[in-house]
Amino acid sequence: MDKPFEFKSTKPDARVMIFQVIVVSLTSFILSSHMAIAILFMIMLILMISHNMKDKAIQMVWRYMILLALYKILDMLQIPYLTIMFNLIILLFIRVLPAYMSSIIMLNKMPMNEMMTALQNMYIPQMIIIPFAVVYRYVPTIIHEINCVKVSLKMRGLNTSLIGIIIHPMKTIENFIIPLLIRSSKISDELSAASLCKGLDIANKRTCLSDVRFQASDAIYCLICIIIAVSLIYMDKSGFLL
Structure with a gap:
């Protein structure tokens, strides 16, 4: 068998x-x-x-x-x-x-699934696990978005170096910070929705294939x-x- x-x-x-x-x-x-x-x-x-x-x-x-x-x-x-x-x-x-x-x-x-299962096995409250899960996914995603914004600025011929940021702080806010803030807001909403779809808000104990x-x-x-x-x-x- x-x-x-x-x-x-x-x-x-x-x-x-x-x-x-x-x-x-x-x-x-x-x-x-x-x-x-x-x-x-x-x-x-x-x-x-x-x-x-x-x-x-x-x-x-x-x-x-x-x-x-x-x-x-x-x-x-x-x-x-x-x-x-x-x-x-x-x-x-x-x-x-x-x-x-x-x-x-x-x-x-x-x-992520193993991390959450391990935290649950440690009897960590759900009110800590859920924000941790969102942040755990948010950090790598926002780093990827920062790199994407940098690439798009380079394609438009804009300076993304540290010297360019220091010399032109207002342009940095306009061309880099504002698009990143807009993307950050959308990403946080998407990650929160994904967490709810995975059943993170239910009171029952989570299961894991691993x-x-x-x-x-x-x-x-x-x-x-x-x-x-x-x-x-x-x-x-x-x-x-x-």
Whole structure:
């Protein structure tokens, strides 16, 4: 007799991905030395490459290098007030980068149905799950819309670079921000309607074709995350990483 067809859930589990984002976010803001943050960045970079996200990993490397170069240049120039202000902003972006990378991995690799089933198994209230589901889909969609608006502006010969935005702020609002706001409103309505069509507002428990379970491999993954985070924090506070 043939075995019934089964849908395998994505590994690691959705709860593990959420846990990873929380751990990386807390660790990146607890660390104080540049070396410790750089090691955390490298770990997230390796993780992105292991998830077949090489293009995004290269983008993250470029962003990190640009931020680090700006920090070093401003530190050498020592412009009164401006150096301190801009260096603080740059350091904030550098600290946020590992958490941002962890969030990208979760958004790109975790199916929506498994994420919602995992949250429901954690007894998260529906009033939290439904907005989270809409935002979970909204972020990648709005990024796609931003890229579409940029392409359409380039086709019309309009400047979409950072310098063009700074030089012509009013044109940026007219040509970029307004179309994006109109599209954002339509997207939010469409996503809300799609969520209702999928039965997110019903009181009954959701079912999922994939077998979403927290297994031993997921527990080991969480343990490794904790060990790496604690080790980095310990080495940072002990002065091993300057």
